[in-house]
C-alpha cells in the first residue's frame with residue numbers, strides 16, 4: 704500500500720519534497736504559505752488514514768517554501784482514534800519513500816514543567832513513549848530500515864541548534880525538554896502528571912512519538928515542536944477543555960508559521 708500511495712502522489716506533483724511537516728491540532732495554517740501549491744485530500748490517497756480529530760484538516764499539501772520543495776500534512780492519525788501504529792506512521796512512511804529526508808513534527812501539548820507558560824513554543828529534545836506500542840513491532844521491512852534503530856539522537860541535535868538560532872533571530876521564546884506521549888484520549892489525572900514530572904517529562908501529548916520512531920527507522924532527521932496549549936492536569940485550579948487547546952493553537956499559529964517559514968530552508972541546506 705505504501706508504494707501504491709507513493710506512486711499515486713508522484714503522479715500528482717512536479718517536484719519531489721525534501722522536507723516534510725506535520726501540523727497538529729489547531730496548527731493547520733502553515734500549509735497556506737507554500738507556493739505552487741498542490742492540495743491532496745487524505746481520502747484520495749491509497750491507504751491513507753482519514754483524520755477524525757477536531758481541528759485537523761486532513762490534507763497533504765505539496766509546494767515550495769522559499770525555494771525548497773516541501774510536503775505538509777495538515778492533520779494526523781492518532782492511536783486514540785482507533786488507528787494502528789502502522790496507520791499512525793503511514794504518512795511518514797510515504798513521505799520518506801517520496802524522498803523526504805527531514806521532518807518537522809508539531810503538536811499541541813500540556814505543560815508539566817512549572818516554568819512553561821500557556822501559548823509558548825517548546826522544542827522537543829527527547830521523548831518518553833508511554834503509548835504501549837511501537838510501529839516497528841513485527842517483521843522488519845529491511846527496505847525501510849534496520850531492525851533495532853538507535854534513538855539517542857531521535858530529535859536531531861544539529862536541527863535543534865538550528866531551531867534555537869532561528870527562534871532567537873525572530874525573537875520567539877522557545878523552551879526545550881522532554882515530551883511524554885500518552886495514549887489518550889482522556890487527559891491525564893493530576894497523579895499521572897506528578898508521575899510524568901517525576902520521570903523527567905516537561906510536556907505531555909498524544910501524538911508524535913510513533914511518527915518520530917518511524918522517521919528515525921528510515922533515517923529521516925526529525926525535529927519536534929510542541930505548542931503548550933494548556934497547563935497539564937492539577938497545576939491550575941481549572942479543568943482542561945479541548946476548546947482551550949484549539950484556542951491556544953489558534954493564538955500561536957502565526958508565530959509558528961513565521962518560525963517554520965524561516966526554519967525549513969535552513970534544514971534543507
Ligand code: HPA
Nearest residue numbers: 811812813907908909935
Ligand atoms: N495532555 C495530553 N495531550 C494534550 C494536552 C494535555 O494536557 N494538551 C494538548 N494535548
